[in-house]
Structure formats: C-alpha cells, structure tokens
Amino acid sequence: MPDITLSRPVPVTTEAPLIRGLLIGVALIFVALFLFAPLVTVFVEALRQGWVAALDALRLPDALAAIRMTLTIAAIAVPINAAFGIAAAWAITKFDFPSKAFLITLIDLPFSVSPVVAGLMLVLLFGANSTLGGWLIANDMPIVFAFPGILLATLFVTFPFVARELIPVMIEQGRAEEEAALTLGASGWRIFFTVTLPNIRWALLYGVLLCNARAMGEFGAVAVVSGKIRGETATMPTMVEMFYNEYLSVAAFTLAAVLAMLALLTLLLKSLLEWRHADLLAATRRH
C-alpha cells in the first residue's frame, strides 16, 4: 500500500475565512442594531427610575385594566381562530370543491388589508350611522367603542394565522392516512382526533402561538374601534401610546416591556417545546 500523507482538508465548498467572518459580522451587527437594541431600549427606559417605579407603574388601575383587557381578548380570540382555522384547513385540504382557490384568497384577506381599514370597516358596519349599528346601540348592545368591537377587530386581524400554518402541512401530508382510517370504518371525529390532529399538532401550535402574539400586540385595528376610554376599552398597545402621550414614559415603557416579555415568553415556549420534542418534530415538520 503506497504511503499517503493526508494533508489538512481544505474546504472547497465555502468562502475564505475572512469573507465568512465579514458576512457573519455584518449579520450580527444587523441583528444587534435592528432587533436587540430597540428591545433593550424598551427595558432600559422602563427601568430608568428603578424597579420600584416600574412596578408601581404596573399597579396603576389603567395599566392593570389594559393588561386584563388584552389577556381576555387573547383568551377568547385565539381559541375561536384556532377552531375556525382547523375547520378551514381541514375543508380545504381534505375535500375537493369548486372555488377552493378563492376561499384560500379570502382567508388571506386580513393579511393584505391594512388593520386601519379593518377597524374602519367595523365602524361603518356597526357604527351609529349604519342601520344595524343604530339598532344595536338603541338596544344597548354597542359593538364599536366597546368590548365586542375590539374582539371583532382582533378576530379579523388574527384570522389567517392558524389556517395559513396548517394548509401547507396538510397538503404535504395528503389524505392517504385519513382514507385508510375511513376504509377501516372510523367515524369523522375519530379520524380527526386519532389521525389528523396528531399529524398537525406542531403546525397548530405554531399557528396558535403566532395568532396569540398578534392578538396581544394588535394596535391599528383596535385603536380605531377602541374609543380610547381609559380603564375600559384600552388594550395594552393602545394604553402604551396613551401613557407615552401623557409624559408618563416610565409607565409607557414598563407596559411595553411587559408586552415584549409576553412575546418573548411565547417564543421561549415554542423553543422549549421544539427542544423537548426535536425527534418527533423532525418526523413531521420542518420549521
């Protein structure tokens, strides 16, 4: 056997170390500048007068009411959108019917419509100047400038998240497993719970987390229909703006920091689940 000297392998499929370092550096600086720095600023501003002032700001009745409002809205909007999102994705991917493409476009509508327009549509539909709105207000069931309006605005804006996550996954998975279950005599609900749901659970989780993040953070549509009544129809994002406009910058940034922490918590939860179920995940999903 001839004597072969193995030299250090030279990577031929990658760039020179200098260029690599430069590219990574640019990426890191970009991330630091545009993601990390603004987030840190929020926390720094919140703690400008110390922990005590920040915690005191959170105990303001208006801040507490806004937090309660946002959590309530998310707790109602997310399950509703999850249920309808699953139903829509199930119908679109497991059945054939005419105008399916049109339905998918409709589901995407809230993504393409500006949130302000969404809010204004609600005002036009349910405001005092429409027949329906006039009747509802006369019967003491106001929609806009009250809780139902804020909920409707949030539902509209966050509608596509779950369905949009589910549809590609369910198309990819096809319907062979469901058909097999059907030939074995399983009922519709049985198929859904034992075949479909386990297959889509990761996509569903992503959809729900994204939906939740948006539901808590939505500003535009909610601002139009909220009426800005302090302690009554103010959500966290609208309250942040109000505090800021009232020179209560510690309160504004503390509330903003809480909102950011809720978002970070959502991401953390997602990463944790991914990490714990990495093998399962690899088998069913590629996020």
Place this chain on the structure above:
Amino acid sequence: MYRSIRISGPRLAKSIFFRSLGERGNKIDAGHTRPWGHLITVAWPNADGSYHHALRTVLSAGHLHARLLAATGALGLTFAGTVPVAAQEGVEILNVSYDPTREFYREYNELFNAWWTAQGNAPVTIQQSHGGAGAQARAVIDGLEATVVTLALSADIDQIAERTGRIPADWQSRLPQNSAPYTSTIVFLVRQGNPRGIEDWDDLVAEGVQVITPNPKTSGGARWNFLAAWAYAERSGLDPAGFVGAMYRNVPVLDTGARGSTTTFTQRGIGDVLLAWENEAFLALAELGEDAFDIVVPSVSILAEPPVTLVDGNITSDAQRTAAEAYLQHLYSPEAQALALSHYYRAWDTSLAAPDDVARFPDLELVTIADFGGWAVVQPEYFGEGGIFDQIYEE
C-alpha cells in the same frame, strides 16, 4: 368618612368604602376599580388654615387629593358616616375630550368627585377619552357614548349636533361664556435659545424653517393655528392664502392631534418651531425641563375657546343627567377655575388662583372667531371638503 390610599408614586385613590387587609395593605372601592395600597394619614391644617389658604396649597401641590380633604375638612364639610353600597350603584360619566386636557381633567375629576360627595351625593365614576378633537367628534358621531364632550372648538360639537341630533342646536348658549369654561391661545414653542431667531409669524415662512402643527382636518388646535396665521397675514397686509400656504410648505409632519405634534417636536426632536396651545407649551416646559425649550409669543394670536356640553341623546337616567350637568357647571366654580389656571389655561375667575398662575400669561392682541364670522362660516369655508385648507395644501 373618606379614606385615601397611595396606589403608586404620587397617585392616590380615595373612597368611603374601605377595607383593611392587615399586613397586605388596604383596599378601597372606587367605583369601577378596587385598587389597594397604603393608607394615607391626612394632615389636617392648623387652626389658622383658612379655606383659601388650604385650597391654594392644594392647587399648588401634587398631592391634590389628601390636601383637598384637608380643605374640605377645614370647611367642616366632610361627609361623615358611610353610605350603603347599594346607593352608589352606577352613575357613570364618559368625558370625551381633546388632546391637551388629559392632565387637567385627571385632577378636575377628583376635585369634582370630592365636591360632589361633600354635597351628599354618591361618587360618580368618570371615564376619560382623549384624542384629536375632530377625530373624537367623529367617534361620538359613530356611536362612542359620550355623556359630556369637552372639545377644542365649537365646530366639532356643531358637527355632532348636526349629524346625530344628540345635542340641541343651541347648545352653546346653555352655559356661560359661550360654554367655554377656560380659554387659551396659540403660541410658539422653540428650541432653547431660539437658534432660528423666530419672533413672529413671518419668521415661519422663511426658507428652511421646519414648522410642526397637526392636521386641521382632525385637530382642533390646528384649526386655531391656521386661523391665527391667517389673521396675522391679514393684519400685515399680506395675501393670507399665500402666506399660510408658504407656512404649510414648511411643515414636515402633520400629526392627527395636538399631543402627537408636541411629542414629535419635543421627544422625537423634529422641527424648529411648534405651533402649540399655550397650555400645551407651558406643560411641555414643565414636563420636559425649562432649559430645553422657550416660549415665543407672537404679535397677534387668536382667542381659542374650547367649549363643553352635555350629549343629551346619550343620557340614560335622571341621576346621570343631574351629575353630568353638575360636572360641567362645576367647571365654572372658583376652585375649578383655579385648577384650570394652574394647568396653564386662561380661566375667567381668578379669585382662588395662585398669583403666579395668573401672572404667567403674557398680554397679546387676540382676534376672536367672531372676527372670522363664527365657526358655522369658518368650518365649511376653510376646513370643509375642497375648502381653503385643501386648496392651499394641494399646491
């Protein structure tokens, strides 16, 4: 007997419904919320503490409420005993207001409730909503159930009256002084030392000067700004449309409300001069430091009358009507007028005000809306669809 608790920093809450939670502090029922915190010991004034003296201390100090209790106590008006909980069920007032009144109404609501309960009434829950005056009027027209509106100019209230019929057409004669319990005017706020040397309206059309003012379509203050500039041009023999047009060409951002413009100028650092409500300019100085900005008083400005009125069509009960009417009428009381003065508004009754609060206002020549023919004429002609502002801004 009233008790006060400190909920955070200088913020206090008060109520007659009080519950001690021992170690964990104290809880009170303030109508729609039940905050908790530490009990405030009310410092009673000395024997010589006359009503005027006590009240003046109240108005010049941050701890409004605790001192106010002291003041009412000095008058012997403190309402002793406890009202049954059922009796205070539910009178609510929603005050839909414009941008710069946030701080004033936050304190006025406490002052009113203290006075109102001292008369033997159950406390009223007062909710506030603030935004650009035009946008707020729009919200009321679209169904925001305001009990009272306290907006920047009568044209906005006229709009509500005209489009919904929830306010009678003659609303402005229902309260004294054209229903304007406080007035203000338009001044300039410039950066410290006035680096651009802005002294009067004609400096605003100079090349390269950035002027910050909100959008007259949505903001009441902006309409007063517009008319004040117009009045200056007329008096100086300039072409008003050309002059105001040149001024708006120097505006880089049109915010929807006065407070938005103020934050654009003061906190985002955009622009050389802010056309501001006088009260907003003083507030910015007080909040953000006297060394950051200067107030410049132009040679001519306009008497801005922000009116208040009851939205009759939204009243649901007699109790609410009584409370809401009292709420508006009490704005004219010497105490409330002094409070308005301490919030940098020009008020009518200075009898209880601190001399400093009165002396602060510079004398300047003020034109009135009547000189333009009243808002009924001005609103469509200048700010209506295709009106003078539209024509100027399109150029």
